[in-house]
Amino acid sequence: MSGAGWGGDVATLWAAAIDAPPGPRLPAHLDFARTETGLRDLLAGAGLVDVTARGVTWTHRAAVDSMWRGAEAGIGGIGTVVSALAAADRERLRTEHDRLVEDLVHDGRLCLRTRALLAVGTRA
Numbered sequence: 001m002s003g004a005g006w007g008g009d010v011a012t013l014w015a016a017a018i019d020a021p022p023g024p025r026l027p028a029h030l031d032f033a034r035t036e037t038g039l040r041d042l043l044a045g046a047g048l049v050d051v052t053a054r055g056v057t058w059t060h061r062a063a064v065d066s067m068w069r070g071a072e073a074g075i076g077g078i079g080t081v082v083s084a085l086a087a088a089d090r091e092r093l094r095t096e097h098d099r100l101v102e103d104l105v106h107d108g109r110l111c112l113r114t115r116a117l118l119a120v121g122t123r124a
Contacts, residue, residue, distance in 0.1 A: 010067065010112065014078045017096040039117045048121030060114045064105055067112075068097050 025031065032038045036053040043051045063069075071078045072090075082090060104111055 009115070013067075013097075013100055014071075014081075017093055017100055018081065019096075034117065036117060036119075039119045043119055043121045047124050049124045051119060051121035053117055053119035055115055055117055057113065057115045060112045061109045062112075064101070064108070064110045066110060067101070068094060071097075 032042045036055060040051045040053040043053075070076065071082045073079060074083050082093065085093065101110055101112075
């Protein structure tokens with residue numbers, strides 16, 4: 001299940017809705033690769049030993065408008081963007097959001113393929 005024209009993750013969906021590339025998560029000097037190796041290296045650099053990391057994927061199922069309601073409530077980086085928009089621009093973004101998630105609605109629920117990195121380590 002993936003939406004046409006975007007990579008299938010939440011950040012890419014919002015970037016497609018806004019018609020802008022996703023912004024950086026952290027300043028460049030603090031950022032790290034969003035990979036198993038990148039997360040493992042980050043934790044090892046913080047002093048953890050015996051660090052393991054792996055990716056986990058699942059389908060997140062929620063109310064169709066759940067992502068929009070979160071953004072409209074000011075949650076996350078996209079919430080900051082939505083809160084700053086004029087009413088007409090907010091409505092245009094809502095329309096684009098709804099168009100993009102349309103292919104992700106199955107049995108009345110938003111079904112969004114999700115991936116997370118999990119890591120474990122021990123303090124030295």
